[in-house]
Amino acid sequence: MNAKMTKSCLLAVANMFEEKKEELSSYDAVIGDGDHGITMARGAKAARIKLVEMEESTCRDYFKTYGRTLVSTLGGAMGPLFGSIFLELSKAVKGKEVVDAKSFALGFENAMNKVMELGGAKPGDKTMVDAMATAVGAMNEAVAAGDSFVETLEKGAKGAKEGMEATIPMIASRGRSRYAEEKAIGHQDAGATSIAYLLETLTTALKEEISHE
Amino acid sequence: MNAKMTKSCLLAVANMFEEKKEELSSYDAVIGDGDHGITMARGAKAARIKLVEMEESTCRDYFKTYGRTLVSTLGGAMGPLFGSIFLELSKAVKGKEVVDAKSFALGFENAMNKVMELGGAKPGDKTMVDAMATAVGAMNEAVAAGDSFVETLEKGAKGAKEGMEATIPMIASRGRSRYAEEKAIGHQDAGATSIAYLLETLTTALKEEISHE
Amino acid sequence: MSKKFINDPELIVEEMIAGYVHAYQDRLTNLEGSHVILRKDQKKTGKVSVIIGNGSGHEPACIGFVGFNMLDANAYGGMFAAPSPDTLFDAIESTDQGAGICVLISNHAGDVINSKMAIDMAEDDDLVCKSVILYDDIASAPKDQPEERRGTAGTLFNYKITGSFAEEGHDLEAVCKMAEKVRDNTRTLTVATLPGTSPITGIPMFEIADDEVEIGMGVHGEAAAHNMKMDSSKAIAKVMTKKLLEDRPFVAGEKVAVLVNGCGQTTQMEMLIFYNDVREILEAAGIEVIKPAIGNFITTQEMGGIALAFCAMDDEMQKQWEKPTNAPGFAW
Amino acid sequence: MSKKFINDPELIVEEMIAGYVHAYQDRLTNLEGSHVILRKDQKKTGKVSVIIGNGSGHEPACIGFVGFNMLDANAYGGMFAAPSPDTLFDAIESTDQGAGICVLISNHAGDVINSKMAIDMAEDDDLVCKSVILYDDIASAPKDQPEERRGTAGTLFNYKITGSFAEEGHDLEAVCKMAEKVRDNTRTLTVATLPGTSPITGIPMFEIADDEVEIGMGVHGEAAAHNMKMDSSKAIAKVMTKKLLEDRPFVAGEKVAVLVNGCGQTTQMEMLIFYNDVREILEAAGIEVIKPAIGNFITTQEMGGIALAFCAMDDEMQKQWEKPTNAPGFAW
């Protein structure tokens, strides 16, 4: 994935979050405060504007711009947590012309660790970390097996989706939904859903880009 | 109506207002603040307790006790306005052993004037004054025709009912319902209803008392 | 079932006052055996006292307005019912400091009638009383019949300014003149979005369509004569401000204090946005917008809505308006 | 359709702040180009500054707590979202008076994470910062995991006491110690009766049965784990007071200040009745009930309910608690 493709894929991500505004909020409504989709859409809009304004640049700078914009315009927990994903991906592709499976998988794993460090959540706490953990596992396997970037992303997306579904029966230990205790059981975590959609969108957008080459 | 009967009739009035609590409030709800029945019931309860506690006394003192209790425990507009009815009746029977048609009709007319003076309403303003005015007219006619006290009361009650019904199509110019302007049309005035019930109850209670003699 | 934090509906006022007097025991007390909130710092040195009676259910009004630089006493009645003549008499008598008593009366039938009776009683006891009837609500009667207008949230200007002015030691006539001046320069209009619930009946105090607001609502939930569709803060501010400006009228070059009074459940957030819209309109009209009051001061239980009031001030009024007070419902 | 007095949902915070800064221009200002409310009377003479960041939507909290004897600055975020690290950094930098900055953090993931990042930035710029994480809500974690408990209405004790204490000129370490002491002696529990409406989505923030209340509700309408049937004020006061007394525990002979914090639409009338019920229980338990705070201080839009907080105080804390302040949301 070269710089141009990175920018396109990130724009696809931004568009997706703007579209999924209501759906993502609805997951947050039952056990959180119902604003997750709004938050993600607001961040996506700000990032999209920044990306569109940018001169031609590097993969690293595109990721960094998305991440920085989330941190500074979103606030809340999502600003730093979701922002960190893009900032860590940015670090992992420092000095690289293209993003490959290995650097992406590494960046995403670092992102997961950063999110865990900042937010204090671990897998099983019914947060976005659950979807990240299963995605990281799947992508690391794919990299070890020598899969292509697209294949790796695809497996990552599938892994994320499994992690997301695994949050349904959980009681939350982090995030606002933890106060719902038993009431949280049966509901899918909003942040984990966003991770699944992020990887799914990156996959389809990248396939699209490749088909256009 | 001797002193004993006066006390019994006033207790009947108090019981009636305690029973009609919801109904009278409902008339006030549409165009006023919905508390008329509660107010009347609260006053009636306080007056009932005072009456029951009283030593054997005069007609004048029974009326006076009911009136004073309304003024001092009710407050609001109803305390002085409804209280004045009983206070004026009390004045009109000063020094009398029994209440007769003439003194009652005179006391009630004075009461109407007092209510108009204190509250500033005149007939046609969609208030209790409308029911009082038609009752006064009917009772004065009865007295002029030499009717008995029961007959006079009965005609007064009928007159009050007509005055009450006449408030339905009116726009209010006094009381809280005047702010409703056109919206008040079609609704019966709460205070006028209380006047009609007051005279009706006095009539039936007095008939009852007489039949027990 | 109403979800209010109450015990027995018949004991609401009594228990509320018990809590209030305990909470502010450093400055306030309840007159033994009566229904009157009094200041503890009353000087008894020839100061005119300024008092008012009002029905309960509008808290912090008016128990909350008793304090230094504000009222000397509040005679409180039952829920939404003016206090009885006896209670008002107690307030008059207990605050007498030898210089007379200015009785402010918010124009509602019950308040007027009971106050009249109380003042008769007081004069009979050689107490020197003067009453000033307060009216400010432009929705309740045309402008050529001001005495037919009711007293609503704009009376707050009077409690503060007249109260602070009396604190300076002016005589009864001057204090009453000030009250009249404040009244004559004040105009109020109320918009309601949602009804409050009567704590006695447990039911909403009026009905209102989902997409409408009532313009001209009274402080007891009295139905308003006019509805409009719910609109943006700016649009509502425009409609209300126009009506208020035209009524007195308020004109360019004047100094005007704005009151944005929440009726109960309207948030500070909304009041601040609404205030911002109003002051932009006033500034555009060349009016100098001085220190405002923004908050839930005179409420109708948890009614949704805003009472917007303007008071045009000269330097003397502004000085009194801006003075600090320790009245619990208006400390600033 | 939500009936809030707003214009564009995206401009709520901006317009609210414009109104706020205009209304209190005699004492407050907004830091140019940032999202920080500042005092105009800042002394720049070696006073430790005390600041906090918080999401908007809880007004008067926390913009309302900036003032003499209270906070030096409030960094405000979007609706219910903690401010970004940049904003918090601006608040730290702009209030630096050479004696260090005490950053109070109400324990919520967003607040903690963004504050951490801001403090990193500040330290990088050689600003001397110390943070104190505030937690008081006993519903959110067991008592042996206090750092897992969230910061709710009881943090108000900290803003006032630590703010007043810093005003006296103590050093950063002493100020932070005071903040920890207040925190460790504070406990809060919230009961909700009705949801507030999100001004962004226009829909109620949670659901609740007609005859139930939620015990343990969060300040953003986070679902509570336990319901109980709606009951009398006395019965609810009993349940809540018992849980709070047992948690710390608070015992006979201690001096305790009570906070009855309305969540938005609960009336003063109810808060006063509820306060009266609570203080009777405390007095019966041999606790000395000192000056309380009763009002809508930290709200969740127009949510119905009460956050009840206790803070056990020694003489020093009580002295600071009772001092006057001109912070618009807490003047007393």
Ligand SMILES: Nc1ncnc2c1ncn2[C@@H]1O[C@H](COP(=O)(O)OP(=O)(O)O)[C@@H](O)[C@H]1O
């Ligand atoms: N401490 C945390 N660590 C990791 N993820 C978290 C944490 N707190 C919240 N989340 C995630 O954030 C999601 C909610 O995001 P959002 O609604 O945007 O933020 P907020 O909770 O501030 O309203 C949750 O579904 C969860 O996945």
Ligand SMILES: Nc1ncnc2c1ncn2[C@@H]1O[C@H](COP(=O)(O)OP(=O)(O)O)[C@@H](O)[C@H]1O
């Ligand atoms: N100024 C007045 N003069 C005569 N009657 C009045 C006046 N104001 C109100 N009323 C009567 O009082 C009734 C309402 O009584 P109530 O509901 O008990 O008092 P409130 O209006 O104080 O709530 C009205 O229906 C009307 O008949």
Ligand SMILES: [Mg+2]
């Ligand atoms: Mg959320």
Ligand SMILES: [Mg+2]
């Ligand atoms: Mg009524």
Ligand SMILES: [Mg+2]
């Ligand atoms: Mg009434």
Ligand SMILES: [Mg+2]
């Ligand atoms: Mg949120």
